[in-house]
Amino acid sequence: MSTAAVGSTPPVAIVTGGSGGMAPGIVRGLRGAGIAVVITARDAGRLAAAAETIGGDCLALASDARDPASIESLVAAVLARHGRIDVLVNAAASSTPISGAIETVDVAALIADLDVKVGGYLRYAQAVVPAMKRQGRGHIVNIGGLTGRSSDTLSGLRNAAVSHLTKVLSDQLGPAGITVNAVHPGIVRTPHLAELFAEMAHAENTTPAAIEARFVAEIPTRTILTPDDVGAMVATLAAAARPTITGQSLTIDGGYSRGIFL
Structure with missing residues (x-):
């Protein structure tokens, strides 16, 4: 039985970073698995434009990854409309890499970057987990990136942190039937x-x-890769009928990364 077959209403996913370039592919992948999608991002104007581009019954609700109150409001609105939250796809992030000589690195900018992606991922998880626990199941998919496996950009440490956060959450939430995995796309x-x-x-x-x-x-x-390639991987994890794959950092890159990870 797939996630789409559980319960009397279709499963529901929240996709953060909903105005970003990978969002359309993620939404299409989730829809293909029979999952209703709510996209969210900080900029309401860009979010509305993204929802129009995606088309269909794609609900767009603004929220800020840095603001717990706005995230709680988002989750309350989704529960009021759908009565459930089955999937969280964390994809909100700054698109500007932070690099350069260590003597001149903007530490404040680096911390702000981490606050959006790593802190934001944790805040959204904190907000949806109570509903998932009540349901006895759920899937969280964290979008990372391969910069976490190299030293090219200092901001790549956010993706290494995403893998660590994913593993910690999977340990804690596994007993509640909630899976937590990270997807690290290559060149998209x-x-x-x-x-x-x-x-x-x-x-x-x-x-x-x-x-x-x-x-x-x-x-x-x-x-x-295309955003749809990423969406297909996300949908596979989000529609899993049983909590068998969890705590994993999964790479989708056409073999671009050369490391061996056991």
């Missing part, structure tokens, strides 16, 4: 990726196509 074709390729091309006096070709050559499958 989003508007942010196009901006990155353009910036790199400008710096190297070449073309975005040449930059993309260089990255593709380093991927064993020679394929850049």
Whole structure:
């Protein structure tokens, strides 16, 4: 039995970072699994535009990952409308990497970055867990990133922290039938990726196509992911009928990362 078949009403998911580039693919994946979706983000205007782009019955409710009161209001609104919360997909994050010489790193910016992603993930989890415990089941999927496995950018430590947070939550929530997993996407074709390729091309006096070709050559499958690829992985975890996969950090990158993780 899938999650979609449990109960008299369809299961419900909250997707944070709902105005981001991966949100449409995540929403499509969840819908394909029979899950109703509520997207949320801080900027109400961008969130409404995202909901219009996604289309269908996609409820958009603003909330701020840094503000526990706004998150509690969001959860209360979802419960008032649907009566349940079955899935939380944490994807809210700043898109600006923090790097550079250690002597000049903006520590305040780094802490603020962690507050949005790591602190935000924990705040949303704190808010939905009581409802999931009452239901006796639930799935939390934390979107991380492969920068947590390299030293390229200092802000990659947020993704290492996401893996740690995921494992801690899975230990605590497993007895309640709640799974918690992290998904670490590789190179995904989003508007942010196009901006990155353009910036790199400008710096190297070449073309975005040449930059993309260089990255593709380093991927064993020679394929850049799409948001729908990420959404399919998220949906697999979110629609699991039994709490068998939990506490895991799962990579979806076409083989781009070369580390061996047991």
